[in-house]
Amino acid sequence: VLSRVKDHGLLHTAGLIGGKWTETASDKGTFEVHNPATGAVLATMPRMRADETRAAIAAAHAVLPQWRHKPAKERAAILRKWHDLILQHQHDIATIMTLECGKPTAEALGEIASGAASVEWFAAEAVRVCGDVLEPHNRDRRMLVIKQPVGVVGAITPWNFPMSMITRKVAPALAAGCTVILKPAELTPLTALALAELAERAGLPDGCLNIVIGDAPAIGHELVSSDTVRKLGFTGSTAVGRLLAAGAGQAVKRISLELGGNAPVIVFGDADLELAAKGIVGSALRNAGQTCICANRVFVHDSVYDKLAEAVVEHTRKLKTGDGLEPGVNVGPLITPAALDKVTGHVTDAVAKGGKLLAGGSKPELPAPLSGGNFFAPTVIGDATIDMRCFKEETFGPLIPLFRFSTDEEAVLLANTTEYGLAAYFYTRDLARAWRVAEELEFGMIGLNEVAITSEVAPFGGVKASGLGREQSKYGLSEFLDVKYVCMGLG
Numbered sequence: 001v002l003s004r005v006k007d008h009g010l011l012h013t014a015g016l017i018g019g020k021w022t023e024t025a026s027d028k029g030t031f032e033v034h035n036p037a038t039g040a041v042l043a044t045m046p047r048m049r050a051d052e053t054r055a056a057i058a059a060a061h062a063v064l065p066q067w068r069h070k071p072a073k074e075r076a077a078i079l080r081k082w083h084d085l086i087l088q089h090q091h092d093i094a095t096i097m098t099l100e101c102g103k104p105t106a107e108a109l110g111e112i113a114s115g116a117a118s119v120e121w122f123a124a125e126a127v128r129v130c131g132d133v134l135e136p137h138n139r140d141r142r143m144l145v146i147k148q149p150v151g152v153v154g155a156i157t158p159w160n161f162p163m164s165m166i167t168r169k170v171a172p173a174l175a176a177g178c179t180v181i182l183k184p185a186e187l188t189p190l191t192a193l194a195l196a197e198l199a200e201r202a203g204l205p206d207g208c209l210n211i212v213i214g215d216a217p218a219i220g221h222e223l224v225s226s227d228t229v230r231k232l233g234f235t236g237s238t239a240v241g242r243l244l245a246a247g248a249g250q251a252v253k254r255i256s257l258e259l260g261g262n263a264p265v266i267v268f269g270d271a272d273l274e275l276a277a278k279g280i281v282g283s284a285l286r287n288a289g290q291t292c293i294c295a296n297r298v299f300v301h302d303s304v305y306d307k308l309a310e311a312v313v314e315h316t317r318k319l320k321t322g323d324g325l326e327p328g329v330n331v332g333p334l335i336t337p338a339a340l341d342k343v344t345g346h347v348t349d350a351v352a353k354g355g356k357l358l359a360g361g362s363k364p365e366l367p368a369p370l371s372g373g374n375f376f377a378p379t380v381i382g383d384a385t386i387d388m389r390c391f392k393e394e395t396f397g398p399l400i401p402l403f404r405f406s407t408d409e410e411a412v413l414l415a416n417t418t419e420y421g422l423a424a425y426f427y428t429r430d431l432a433r434a435w436r437v438a439e440e441l442e443f444g445m446i447g448l449n450e451v452a453i454t455s456e457v458a459p460f461g462g463v464k465a466s467g468l469g470r471e472q473s474k475y476g477l478s479e480f481l482d483v484k485y486v487c488m489g490l491g
């Protein structure tokens, strides 16, 4: 199936260390990449471990002086070239992405556009790094602040956005003058390797972007404990994030974490119900429900509950589930059989606790070879309650549970009753309520009458167990810069 990719040079089955595509000794073993729509093996990759990670760190360190001292304008030009090449190859990248992560082609193209937009944004930001001249407290000295790249950076990314979680770390790092060791998810390394190929073609010097894949705990440990790596950027589960944060604490290393979410949507009695229903279904079922900002828990005011539920079911039923490569498919497979088990578990639990199955609820009947895929029908559960697993845990699948509420205070309390704090959405036309609720929700990102909130110009990140730091936007670059104060005595 990978033969559908026109530019075969984009297909790599090796890591990238110091500009060399690197296999490992065969006794270290390999791992397979699967197509989640069929279960078929797509590629066999080398299982890299600590040795290769150390070599990649050394390569990133060796080229750091050359890269950081390049004028920002030259670094920006390389990033812009990378951006152009990504867009020129978007159809090939989309094919690779859909094959390894399952998302429909239209969503893959959307992710590529947004990932490329990050690269373009940080190319433009690279030339705008500037320090400060402070008013000194005494005339016999001058006080300056300069901004410098933090140095060698580690990046660990998940499978659900095989490209855009990479570009939002790698582009600002390179823009700031840092060099990078990237560990993409073992489930979706092919997109990452295609991106690295294009970065090389754009003229990125050898060693500025290195890729290691394989034994995640061994690679992660090396990245977090190395004295050379000065910052770690991670997107993934809260469990692994906590582990890395503990290691970074020990090593006193900067870290940004973008972890789980359990996004609420509140639909108030005065909401535009059609807009809300469309937004809820679009958000909850994006990437088959596998994004950290997907609508997870929908709280609906009693007065509009029946109407909203009906509209949500109607929009859900219109969606086509199947192979993401097929035109017209809206919902692809889940990433693994384990992910399928989790969604099935949440649905069974909800129904056992009195939830009403309004749509979906099981694995759809699909012909071979899709019968071997990890599909679950888009599902709506009515009369959901807070004792259900889908209230407490992130489902990460195509499930929309509808809960009832009667007062604003109750809605905000329910929404905030989670360890997570990434994205929250609400629908109202009342201006005072809009301000109040936006301020009261304990989340890093708020969508008011809107679910498409992600953009390269806006800060992405969470509070509470959803993480630390912000990616994208003008805030995203400062994560890769150290502030240095210079006091000049005039004698």
Ligand code: ADP
Pocket (backbone or CB within 6 Å): 156, 157, 158, 159, 183, 184, 185, 186, 216, 217, 218, 219, 220, 221, 235, 236, 237, 238, 240, 241, 243
């Ligand atoms: P998800 O549930 O999204 O797969 P994970 O946190 O398991 O979340 O995975 C996100 C990224 O973290 C992947 O690249 C994965 O390989 C990596 N990872 C998993 N375990 C570790 C670990 N112990 N140390 C470092 N990285 C890890």
